Amino acid sequence: MSKIDFAKRWEYFTVNELECRGTGECHMQEDFMSMLVNIRREIDRPLIVSSGYRSPEHNAKIGGSANSPHTYGRAVDIVCMGTVAYKLIQIAIKHGMTGIGVSQKGPAENRFIHIDNIAKGQQELLGPRPWVWSY
Numbered sequence: 001m002s003k004i005d006f007a008k009r010w011e012y013f014t015v016n017e018l019e020c021r022g023t024g025e026c027h028m029q030e031d032f033m034s035m036l037v038n039i040r041r042e043i044d045r046p047l048i049v050s051s052g053y054r055s056p057e058h059n060a061k062i063g064g065s066a067n068s069p070h071t072y073g074r075a076v077d078i079v080c081m082g083t084v085a086y087k088l089i090q091i092a093i094k095h096g097m098t099g100i101g102v103s104q105k106g107p108a109e110n111r112f113i114h115i116d117n118i119a120k121g122q123q124e125l126l127g128p129r130p131w132v133w134s135y
Contacts, residue, residue, distance in 0.1 A: 069118050
């Protein structure tokens with residue numbers, strides 16, 4: 001799918017914010033993106049994506065976990081903190097996200113909530129779900 005087609009497909013999100021920072025590839029999964037759009041609609045505020053799809057090579061280069069849901073197009077990191085982070089976690093769980101990572105240390109621009117939803121059958125690779133962790 002071209003970047004133009006993708007941009008028309010997902011309300012609220014652009015290819016530039018979802019594509020791999022190392023390769024420019026963007027292989028987000030349609031069902032995951034549908035969930036993310038619904039989360040954005042309910043939270044009713046912009047969601048700033050600091051990390052979306054990651055190629056396996058780029059993920060390894062930046063020290064991402066092996067078999068990260070980012071490499072399957074099933075995860076995003078959203079820049080937020082405080083009450084917005086709390087609300088995002090609640091809404092993400094409500095909409096079926098099963099992986100929640102919390103990073104709330106340091107400067108505001110470095111704080112984020114990771115949300116993912118791995119496909120059935122990938123739990124053997126990625127670990128049990130539902131699951132919450134901190135960084």
